[in-house]
Amino acid sequence: MSDQNQDQNESFDLNVLREMFKSEAYDLLAELENALLALEESPRDKDVISRVFRALHTIKGSGGACGFDDVSHFAHQVEALYDAIRNDKTAVTKEIINLTLAARDQIAALFDGYYRNIPAEQEITDQIVSQVQRFLPEGLAKTAKKAAAAPPLPADVSEKSSVRQVTYRIRFRPSPTIFQTGTDPQNLIDELKTLGPCRVVAQLSEIPDLEKLNAEECHLYWDVILTTDRGIDAIKDVFIFVQDVSELTIEPLDEAGQVPGEMEYKKLGELLVERGDLNHDDIHDVMQDQRRLGEILVERGLVNIDKVEAALTEQQHVRELQRERQKTEEMTSIRVRSDKLDKLVDLVGELVTVQARLSQIAAEGTSALLLSIAEEVERLTAELRDNSMSIRMMPIGTIFNKYRRVVRDLSQSLGKSVDLFLEGTETELDKTVIEKLHDPLVHLIRNCIDHGIEMPDTRAAAGKPRQGTIRLTAEHSGAHVLIRIEDDGGGMNAEAIRRKAIEKGLIAADAALPQKDLFSLVLLPGFSTAKQVTDVSGRGVGMDVVKQAIDALRGTIDIVSVPGQGTTITLSLPLTLAIIDGFLTRIGSDYYVLPLSLVDECVELKAGDAVSASGRTLLNVRGELVPYIKLRKRFAIPGDAPKIEQVVIAKVEHMRVGFVVDHIVGGHQTVIKNLGKMYKKVEGISGATILGDGSVALILDVLKLVQGVEREEVQATSSK
Amino acid sequence: MADIREETTNDGKTIIMSGELTVSAVNSIKITLLNALRVAPALQVRLESVSRMDIAFLQLLCSAHRTAADSGKQFTVSGDPDRFLELLKKSGFQRHIGCRESGKYTCLWLVQAETR
Numbered sequence: 001m002s003d004q005n006q007d008q009n010e011s012f013d014l015n016v017l018r019e020m021f022k023s024e025a026y027d028l029l030a031e032l033e034n035a036l037l038a039l040e041e042s043p044r045d046k047d048v049i050s051r052v053f054r055a056l057h058t059i060k061g062s063g064g065a066c067g068f069d070d071v072s073h074f075a076h077q078v079e080a081l082y083d084a085i086r087n088d089k090t091a092v093t094k095e096i097i098n099l100t101l102a103a104r105d106q107i108a109a110l111f112d113g114y115y116r117n118i119p120a121e122q123e124i125t126d127q128i129v130s131q132v133q134r135f136l137p138e139g140l141a142k143t144a145k146k147a148a149a150a151p152p153l154p155a156d157v158s159e160k161s162s163v164r165q166v167t168y169r170i171r172f173r174p175s176p177t178i179f180q181t182g183t184d185p186q187n188l189i190d191e192l193k194t195l196g197p198c199r200v201v202a203q204l205s206e207i208p209d210l211e212k213l214n215a216e217e218c219h220l221y222w223d224v225i226l227t228t229d230r231g232i233d234a235i236k237d238v239f240i241f242v243q244d245v246s247e248l249t250i251e252p253l254d255e256a257g258q259v260p261g262e263m264e265y266k267k268l269g270e271l272l273v274e275r276g277d278l279n280h281d282d283i284h285d286v287m288q289d290q291r292r293l294g295e296i297l298v299e300r301g302l303v304n305i306d307k308v309e310a311a312l313t314e315q316q317h318v319r320e321l322q323r324e325r326q327k328t329e330e331m332t333s334i335r336v337r338s339d340k341l342d343k344l345v346d347l348v349g350e351l352v353t354v355q356a357r358l359s360q361i362a363a364e365g366t367s368a369l370l371l372s373i374a375e376e377v378e379r380l381t382a383e384l385r386d387n388s389m390s391i392r393m394m395p396i397g398t399i400f401n402k403y404r405r406v407v408r409d410l411s412q413s414l415g416k417s418v419d420l421f422l423e424g425t426e427t428e429l430d431k432t433v434i435e436k437l438h439d440p441l442v443h444l445i446r447n448c449i450d451h452g453i454e455m456p457d458t459r460a461a462a463g464k465p466r467q468g469t470i471r472l473t474a475e476h477s478g479a480h481v482l483i484r485i486e487d488d489g490g491g492m493n494a495e496a497i498r499r500k501a502i503e504k505g506l507i508a509a510d511a512a513l514p515q516k517d518l519f520s521l522v523l524l525p526g527f528s529t530a531k532q533v534t535d536v537s538g539r540g541v542g543m544d545v546v547k548q549a550i551d552a553l554r555g556t557i558d559i560v561s562v563p564g565q566g567t568t569i570t571l572s573l574p575l576t577l578a579i580i581d582g583f584l585t586r587i588g589s590d591y592y593v594l595p596l597s598l599v600d601e602c603v604e605l606k607a608g609d610a611v612s613a614s615g616r617t618l619l620n621v622r623g624e625l626v627p628y629i630k631l632r633k634r635f636a637i638p639g640d641a642p643k644i645e646q647v648v649i650a651k652v653e654h655m656r657v658g659f660v661v662d663h664i665v666g667g668h669q670t671v672i673k674n675l676g677k678m679y680k681k682v683e684g685i686s687g688a689t690i691l692g693d694g695s696v697a698l699i700l701d702v703l704k705l706v707q708g709v710e711r712e713e714v715q716a717t718s719s720k
Numbered sequence: 721m722a723d724i725r726e727e728t729t730n731d732g733k734t735i736i737m738s739g740e741l742t743v744s745a746v747n748s749i750k751i752t753l754l755n756a757l758r759v760a761p762a763l764q765v766r767l768e769s770v771s772r773m774d775i776a777f778l779q780l781l782c783s784a785h786r787t788a789a790d791s792g793k794q795f796t797v798s799g800d801p802d803r804f805l806e807l808l809k810k811s812g813f814q815r816h817i818g819c820r821e822s823g824k825y826t827c828l829w830l831v832q833a834e835t836r
Contacts, residue, residue: 200812215746
């Protein structure tokens with residue numbers, strides 16, 4: 001192969017690697033952010049410090065492996081700081097957390113540089129690095145600087161062959177004076193554990209009696225079995241600061257360092273012989289005894305107990321790896337680009353439409369064979385639909401966790417103290433819905449902190465805890481997900497909203513609006529003042545834009561607020577935007593679909609059944625008065641209604657409302673198609689779907705229909 | 721700072737240790753243990769409100785246990801089991817078979833043997 005070809009292939013490989021690493025890179029950044037926020041809560045927690053270290057370490061290693069050298073070098077610098085923290089050479093401070101969060105953002109910017117063509121500013125990287133140096137202890141700062149000047153690729157990166165997992169036997173015998181030099185061997189062992197699955201046996205046989213013991217000296221050494229894909233140099237790196245005064249041997253388990261595939265790993269006797277701790281003859285002799293081999297060997301003084309322990313540990317480690325591998329083989333997962341999933345759902349949508357046509361033609365024809373095939377196709381399509389929809393489902397926790405940072409940063413900048421509690425993070429929602437939900441939720445949370453939660457002194461004066469609370473919860477409710485943003489702040493001022501609404505001409509001065517409707521006014525365009533848009537959200541988004549975004553998701557917003565106690569905003573969102581179970585109806589020759597999840601029941605409407613009260617048309621359903629809307633009239637469809645009409649009673653918010661149609665067709669798998677910009681403003685229609693015969697059915701937005709009718713009723717009443 | 725107190729009971733002595741049980745305190749703890757082992761037939765170490773523990777401290781306990789076992793005395797450690805066990809596990813002190821040096825294969829670090 002020519003050099004040029006080789007270069008091209010390498011660059012191609014790197015691009016493929018980078019693309020594969022993309023989602024992992026952002027996942028790692030999210031993990032780093034979460035770990036840092038957790039560290040802020042408990043700055044002395046070693047486990048959390050290790051979490052931050054691990055995240056940085058993985059970003060460094062994996063980033064480097066994919067050719068993100070600048071990311072790798074930068075992460076290396078910050079990692080050095082957390083290494084010092086792990087070894088108790090530096091303490092975690094608020095400044096360090098802020099700096100690391102800034103570093104995290106800069107790593108994100110560096111990744112964005114590659115993935116989104118948004119170049120990162122080198123100046124910021126340099127600033128952060130020089131600040132990191134300030135926090136490093138003297139000696140380490142020099143080492144880190146040196147590393148920065150000629151940054152070697154991390155060991156795990158430079159060794160292309162090291163991608164595979166290798167199991168090593170490591171023996172580490174530190175200098176007896178290691179305790180006195182301030183190095184805790186435990187930290188080194190902990191660091192080894194970050195490289196991969198690891199088992200440790202401390203060799204205790206050289207500990208003298210109490211009388212002779214110099215308690216400040218280390219009389220121990222360690223046998224470690226470690227499986228890692230980072231290569232031998234990464235292991236050596238762990239011991240870099242103690243290597244001159246310690247004995248260190250690292251050898252692969254067998255020649256290739258591979259864990260054997262068969263389930264039965266070597267027996268204890270074989271291992272002891274292989275590790276050089278016992279000879280064949282002794283083993284043969286002892287095997288005549290029926291007791292446990294380890295006990296007999298120790299009893300006979302053939303081998304030291306610690307050596308048996310180390311061999312048993314190796315045995316257990318390898319057996320566990322074998323079990324783990326088997327499990328992995330049984331349940332592998334792969335990362336798939338999201339646009340491929342979108343395409344899949346699109347295709348399933350098309351298939352559902354074609355299947356509807358097939359079913360219709362089969363039903364009209366006389367071929368029993370065709371009918372049975374059509375039924376089979378229908379069943380398979382429904383399964384395929386459910387399966388592909390479930391692939392797109394993601395836990396909402398993926399975005400919820402991002403808000404910890406939002407809450408932290410904004411509350412700090414406003415001098416407030418706010419706790420964020422997340423509940424129901426495992427609730428699953430279509431990925432498109434989740435993506436589109438991010439900005440509105442950020443806005444609502446920022447509003448809670450800025451307008452809802454009071455300053456600590458004000459809260460204390462009102463007898464509340466100084467720290468405010470925002471609770472973000474998600475739960476399933478039928479075909480919808482309810483997301484609640486709840487704060488324990490001052491609540492909304494209904495009177496101020498009323499004044500502003502009157503001032504803006506949104507309501508009449510004497511309008512008697514229920515409180516719930518009054519709060520909903522803040523969602524109207526024009527309600528947010530210019531000052532609010534810039535100061536509050538900082539994103540140029542007002543509440544009306546939140547409303548638009550939720551509307552676009554076919555969701556609803558409900559606001560409840562109690563003065564002095566706080567505000568709860570509930571978003572109700574459909575589980576998916578692509579395909580729903582619909583309820584098909586017909587008026588004249590036009591078809592309409594209602595979301596099946598909202599449909600309660602169907603009743604007949606005969607002339608004379610209707611009751612009229614306060615301008616509303618009501619229907620008596622088993623003693624309950626249900627308001628109804630005649631869709632034929634509402635949509636001005638020409639022609640006469642049949643003598644017996646059908647009423648589809650649906651749940652709309654907290655009441656039941658009837659929708660009068662000519663005929664009911666029945667359940668229908670509805671692939672939602674957007675109506676396009678031209679029809680965006682048509683009230684009461686949220687989309688369309690294509691039926692089996694190729695004709696179009698409109699999907700009803702029942703809430704909008706009801707709201708439209710209610711508004712007209714209010715106007716009619718007030719104009720009288 | 722480590723805080724070491726002694727209690728004498730009918731069965732022997734109890735040494736209550738709390739605070740930072742690390743390399744900086746091991747010398748003074750060693751003297752306490754040594755003196756107690758000289759006079760008491762059985763010695764119990766009780767860990768209470770331990771803020772930190774390190775390998776040097778585990779090494780000291782191991783040595784004390786062996787010394788006690790060699791002279792036929794009982795030596796036990798109790799209290800703060802979570803922190804203690806966590807460190808044992810992390811540092812590789814846990815054992816499945818007692819050690820020869822302490823006689824009768826007893827060991828401070830013995831865990832429930834697993835099937836092998």
